[in-house]
Amino acid sequence: AQSVTQLDSQVPVFEEAPVELRCNYSSSVSVYLFWYVQYPNQGLQLLLKYLSGSTLVKGINGFEAEFNKSQTSFHLRKPSVHISDTAEYFCAVRAQGGSEKLVFGKGTKLTVNP
Amino acid sequence: KAGVTQTPRYLIKTRGQQVTLSCSPISGHRSVSWYQQTPGQGLQFLFEYFSETQRNKGNFPGRFSGRQFSNSRSEMNVSTLELGDSALYLCASSSEQGGGETQYFGPGTRLLVL
Numbered sequence: 001a002q003s004v005t006q007l008d009s010q011v012p013v014f015e016e017a018p019v020e021l022r023c024n025y026s027s028s029v030s031v032y033l034f035w036y037v038q039y040p041n042q043g044l045q046l047l048l049k050y051l052s053g054s055t056l057v058k059g060i061n062g063f064e065a066e067f068n069k070s071q072t073s074f075h076l077r078k079p080s081v082h083i084s085d086t087a088e089y090f091c092a093v094r095a096q097g098g099s100e101k102l103v104f105g106k107g108t109k110l111t112v113n114p
Numbered sequence: 115k116a117g118v119t120q121t122p123r124y125l126i127k128t129r130g131q132q133v134t135l136s137c138s139p140i141s142g143h144r145s146v147s148w149y150q151q152t153p154g155q156g157l158q159f160l161f162e163y164f165s166e167t168q169r170n171k172g173n174f175p176g177r178f179s180g181r182q183f184s185n186s187r188s189e190m191n192v193s194t195l196e197l198g199d200s201a202l203y204l205c206a207s208s209s210e211q212g213g214g215e216t217q218y219f220g221p222g223t224r225l226l227v228l
Contacts, residue, residue, distance in 0.1 A: 032215045043118075043204055044219040051215055090157065094215060101147065101159035101170055102206075102217055 002027040002093045006105035014113050015083055021076040021108045023091030031093040033074040034102070035065055038088045047089070050074065061085070086112045115141055118207050118220035126226045132193040135223045139186050139207030145169075146188040147217060148180060151202040160203075163188055192225075200227045 007022040025031065032051050036044040048059025055067040065076045074091060091105040119138045127133050139146050147170075148160040159172040163182035180190040186207075192199055202224050206217035 034216070036219070041224075043120075043221040044206075046216065046218065049216055092157075094217075096215075101162065101172065102149075102157075103159070104157040106156045 002031060002095060002103045004091050004093055004103055004105035006089075006091055006108050008108050009106065010109045010111070012111045012113060013081055016080050018079050019077065019081050019085075019110065021089050021091075021110065023074045023076065023105060025072050025074065025091070025093045027072075027093060027095065030096045032096060033065075033067060034092045034094070035059065035063070035074070035076050036090045036092060038090065038107075040087075044090065047076070081110075081112045083112050083114060085110060118205055118218055120203075120205050120220040120223050122223060123221065124224050124226075126228065127195050128228050129195055129197060131195050132191060133195060133225060134189055134191045135203055135205075135225075137188045137190075137205030137207075137220060139188070139205075140209075140218055143207035143209045143218075144186050145208045146182055146186065147206045147208070148188070148190050149204045149206065150174075151204060151222070152200075157204070160190065195227045197227050200225060 003026045005024045013019050034049045035047040037047050048057050050057050050067045058064045063078050088107045088109050090107045092102045094100050094102050121136045145164045147162040151157045162170040166182045177193045182188045202222045204222045206219045208217045
């Protein structure tokens with residue numbers, strides 16, 4: 001079974017500041033890793049994913065994440081945030097192979113203040 | 115390509131009633147998964163369908179059921195509604211071809227049980 005821990009439930013930052021949203025996972029098998037974003041009253045939008053290869057992945061809206069297998073982490077970063085980045089961010093894992101479900105973290109609410 | 119669509123977007127029911135939610139996947143996607151999102155429990159996996167067959171099921175009571183049609187559209191049904199069934203129900207689709215590891219989500223159906 002897999003589990004995901006998002007270490008911060010809320011992260012307030014000022015506009016144009018850098019941000020890091022932390023995600024750690026646990027799994028006995030190899031996994032795929034994802035970050036999704038949810039704006040108010042909307043579904044989940046895929047930000048980025050790690051399937052294999054380079055451990056640094058770039059996504060939409062200037063976000064990037066680094067897969068660290070030894071630390072079982074997949075932290076999300078953005079060098080300069082905008083007001084429009086205010087949303088809830090979910091880290092998720094999926095076991096490789098077959099029809100495996102997504103297991104989500106509890107989410108991190110990012111609030112960007114002017 | 116059009117994204118995942120879900121109908122209806124909002125629904126109000128009373129305890130004891132039943133409800134059916136619909137999901138149309140991205141064209142060409144044959145796998146459809148359903149998730150429940152609540153403030154207390156977060157995002158939880160309900161079930162996954164592929165080619166009209168349930169491939170995977172989460173830990174929900176038998177009141178929650180689903181099906182998939184030959185055109186890959188899916189429905190989920192909740193019978194004998196309880197107050198705790200109030201949630202955002204999200205549908206996601208994925209392709210079995212390259213990139214099949216990635217699930218793309220619809221906008222969700224928000225169900226309120228009174």
